[in-house]
Amino acid sequence: MKIMKTIQKVPGGMMVIPLLLAALINTFAPNALKIGSFTTAVFSNTAAATVVGLQLFFIGTGLRIKEAPEAIKRGSVLLISKYIAGAVLGIVIAKLFGTAGILGVSVLAIISSVTGANGSLYLALMGEYGDSKDLAAQSIMNIHDGPFLALLTFGVSGLANIPLMALFAAIVPLIIGCILGNLDVDFRKFFSQGVSITIPFIGFALGAGINFFSIVRAGFSGVILAAMVFIIGGGCAILGDKFINRRPGYAGAAIASAAGNTIATPAAIALVDKTYAPFVASATAQIAAAVVITAIIVPPFVDRMAKKYGSPKLQNSKAEGNVSSSVDSNIETIP
Template sequence: MIMKFLKKVPAGMMIVPMLIASLINTFVPQIVQIGSFTTAVFTSAGAATAIGIQLFCLGTTLQFKEMPKVFKRGGILLISKFIIGAAIGIAIGKIFGMAGVLGLTTLSVISAVTNSNGSVYLSLMNTYGDETDCAAMALLALNDGPFFTLVALGASGLANIPLISLLAAVVPIIVGMILGNLDTELKDFLAPAGNILIPFVGFALGAGINITNIVKGGPQGILLGLMCTLIGGIFILICDRFIGGRPGYAAWAVSTTAGNAVAVPAAVALIDPAWEPYVGTATTQVAAAVVVTAVLVPFITDWWAKKYGCPKIPLTDQKTGA
């Protein structure tokens, strides 16, 4: 009964636990703050560990012989997501400065638009995509957190970012990929954990979301979410269809803001204190964008996949490419 319901909801295995956790965190957070394993599993305290393990396990699925296909498909999504987020954010920063424009800070725009929710993407690909789409999650995980935000800020000269901070974000994937290629039995053992962890990651990320942040983020937070999904999504869709020759369902699936992007403004300020005055505003705006994109993207992806085709809902006249 529960599984049937979750399967009916786009990305339900991720979205439903995330929404339940966000409701708990918003209205009765004390019920999961009793300590020990309960707090570790059902609050945001375990989010980084759960995501790290998920990335490690998904890294084992990246076989060297399949890398060209994975790099082509995932690389287009990854690079186009980064380009549109960095271009908008850097342009705002260069023209209007750190304070941004229309109430949106430069930090919030780059943090939200360059980041995507890998768990939502993986859940959607399990519903509409194929094995290559799912394997691309390990590559796309590079923008599920501070990595590309730091790259954009550092490359543009808007912030001073040390290389070690970038390296730390990709080590779990690299180690998993190496081990998965050295031993296929180990890969077969660990790979399923990537999917098994989806509801746990969803709950952990939701436990760090306060629904009232939509109100706190104000219209700017909603605008940021729409910018990420619509402006970012359309650009990624164009790249996915015309460069990759794909139907476009994956482009919409990656047009989210990562749950842990909420922590990115603070992480940037720790590395470059010049951004500290903008952390509070950026955090609430990004948090609002997380909620907005998490709600919108699964339904847009579902509609697009059914209309234009996908591996699970094929259209005979739809050229999907590699």
């Protein structure tokens, strides 16, 4: 049976499918995951904090401090552009409408999702349209993954009561991983699969805290959140890519997505500030919907951007085609 390959065909499937399965169990048999011992420790929503902490450590081991200046510049501009878009949008909505947000989308969901991007999708698209520097830029944008930027936004803006020590404690696994990964490349290689391994466990743990009836009540809010991620977050990333990086914009378009890893962010923030706990279930479901929607619409959008404004891979293909045509023409003229 090709169960895993089937799951992988679903956008964000390795997180979304376990999440939906756990939510199904929690909706109709909520006590099944609360029988105690290792079952509850691994498969209930109480496992979220531990697994997210592990994922942060694994992400840290993949962060490379020494990267080529151009790759750092490209990645930093994309990272900051999308982060600012999500942070400003969330803060403005919080000030105008409160933490409950607008149109059923909470500030927790907005800041958690719009500030991030699907790194796996970006790498896949850059492999098709970009160059080596675009690929290397992902090492900088790995900071998008996990709850760090969202926690920082909530803490600095005063939207959440996040003590400095709690913020520091949230990033200690990331820092330790980063130190180890840069001190010894063998650590980076050893833990390189850690992020992907934790994804289904995070998805299941988060799903164990979701009730489908609350998702139904959320209604069209997942589509609205996806639009915010794609239009506002992606739009700012494209502007940064075009006007600061002086690039065609295809790389900015490639991060106009919601990251599967940010599905865990609402729960992580609620662990630090309990006042956001009531929004976790709806925000998690909305982000999961945004992940799927943006994963579907971003690839054709990047293709259109690349064809309209250019990209290294397409330009190389055209050049190779022109050379081939020239050679064929010369062969035809030989008497």
